[in-house]
Amino acid sequence: MKEFFIKFRLGLAIIITKLTVFGLRIVGRGGTSLPGKIALRICPDIFNRLSDRFRIIMVTGTNGKTTTSRIIEGMLQKAGLEYISNKSGANLASGIATTLISALSLTGKPIVRTALLETDEAAFRTLAPKLKPEIVIVTNFFRDQLDRFGELYTTLNSVREGIQGSPESRLILNADDSLCASLGQDTSNPVIYFGLGDKVYPEDYLIANADAAFCINCKSRYEYLSSSFAHLGHFKCPNCGYERPTAQIECTQVLEYDNLSSTIEIQMPGGKIAVKLAIPGLYNIYNALAGAAVGHMLDLKEEDLVYVLEGFECGFGRMETLSVNGRELKLILVKNPTGFNQVLKYLMTQKDKCVIGFAINDKLADGTDISWLWDVDFEILSFMQEKVRRFFVSGIRAEDMAVRLKYAGIPSDHIFIMHGETELVYSLLEASNENETIYLLPTYTAMLDIRKSLKKRFNLKEIWE
Known part of the structure; x- marks a missing residue:
């Protein structure tokens, strides 16, 4: 009887959510969060119920989530995979619930098998263990919305807890971010790191490290061989030896850089590729590297990676x-x-x-x-x-x-x-x-x-x- 009521609640949540989305879209509203809120009220354990119906890829971190997700969409398309994603950026539990339910039939069968989910850092802590993602991409950690996230290390620990509850997930981490890279320490999860090579950034940059100046393990001040921006760079703790890990996906050269695009050389595990990114900005080089790492996990050929990165279209805003x-x-x-x-x-x-x-x-x-x-x-x-x-x-x-x-x-x-x-x-x-x-x-x-x-x-x- 208990199982019957659980299935009934799930079925009711699916039907009412779909009707709510349909109604909101008719009147010109987004219908990205409210339907999911309703679904969670009807069926609070909906994520546990849906996790085995999808191959889930989660993208989290402070900056670059939406852009990185859009690049990964291109990788999925090139791999011939049909997918659903929360393109609007509704990345809290309600938005993710709406996204997953929109990929189900009225009977609860998945219309597509892959779900690409941009996920808020604070929400990731509870969502990841329930959704059991196959791949987790963490872009970076910076101070952001102190009234909501609190102190930076609170955000880091939220993501860490989510990863600890997802022991089967494959991780893609930013090697240049001492906070992000620390998620790969003492974990059984397979890890791929991405980052910029030493001294490849084309401009001199004064290291202005206020967010993560001290070693996460022993609190000694980091030393840097080179820095890209903020606390990102080739860091090393002179006391305990914690240092930037080796990046398997690495930008080894910036060939051109202006307000329209960036042309870079990327060292992949199988060799080097040269790419003219369709988007400018140093931070977008990092986003491109994270996307390339997912392409590598999907076993895309090097020419397919170049095709996606050069043809990428920015997400809204x-x-x-x-x-x-x-x-x-x-x-x-x-x-x-x-x-x-x-x-x-x-x-x-x-x-x-x-x-x-x-x-x-x-x-x-x-x-x-x-x-x-x-x-x-x-x-x-x-x-x-x-x-x-x-x-x-x-x-x-x-x-x-x-x-x-x-x-x-x-x-x-x-x-x-x-x-x-x-x-x-x-x-x-x-x-x-x-x-x-x-x-x-x-x-x-x-x-x-x-x-x-x-x-x-x-x-x-x-x-x-």
Whole structure:
């Protein structure tokens, strides 16, 4: 009788979730999280019930989850595997429940067998042991939304607990991140590491390691042979000897690097490949390496890896490029100091005139504490002022962003405050000329609002497509 009620609850959850998604999509809503919340209320153990119906790949970490997941999608397609994924970025338990149920028939049979799940770091702790992923990719760890995640090592330990509860999972870890690499210590899980070779980054970079300056094992200060950004690099503890592990997937050379793309050489276990990435930015080289590692696990040929990496298309809001009224609008999500600094560093490669907009919200999904803006190196924007026609700020905390730019050395008469995403988009278009680039840097909820406005005006794809 007990088993009957469990099956009944699962079946009811599937039917009601599908009906809710259908209804929400009809009225133009995403239907990515609410249906999953309903499913979890009806059948709290739904993840345990569904785990054996899918081959599950989970992607977690602070930055790069969505972009890495999109690259892995290309790898799955090239391998001829049908899959489901949470493309919208709804990566909490509710969003993942919606995603899995959408890949089931009304009778609970899987329509596809592979599920690629971008997963929030805090949620990973409880979800991974229930879902039993075949592959787990961890991108990196940085300070992010202190009001929700708390101290950095709390986030690390959440992921560690999830991995400990998934002893059969194969791990793909960032060798250059001392925190991420530590997940491969003393574990029985098979591990593949990815990272940049020593001194391959094309620019000198001052090591500014505030997040993980000290050894995770003995608390001595790390020494670095080279660094890419933040605490990522070839680290070594002079006391206990903990050091960057050997990377099986490694960028051995950066051949070209500008605001449009990066051409790199990657050492794979079977040999070297040269790839012109379709996306710019140092952080996207790391994302590409993580994706290549999954391709290697799927036994793709080297030419197939190159095909995917060169043809990759950005996910919504992650270096997404839109053609709008003869201008190129680049929508780039920002959410923490390290990621924001890398975006600003990317902006420094801009060669022609441009317009830059910021949209800063402080809703729960953005992080209610915006003091992190003062940890972002906006001062470097003063070196490219002659290329920026105007700076625009918008969002709930527009005034705070304007003050931050002023203290970064941007003249007040170059900073314009806009209230509302429609007004912001209109002003950005008005301030730019044809064939120029508009950079729009929003936090998460601001990005959703902006994209909704852009979709109405320019008929964009839905975020879940």
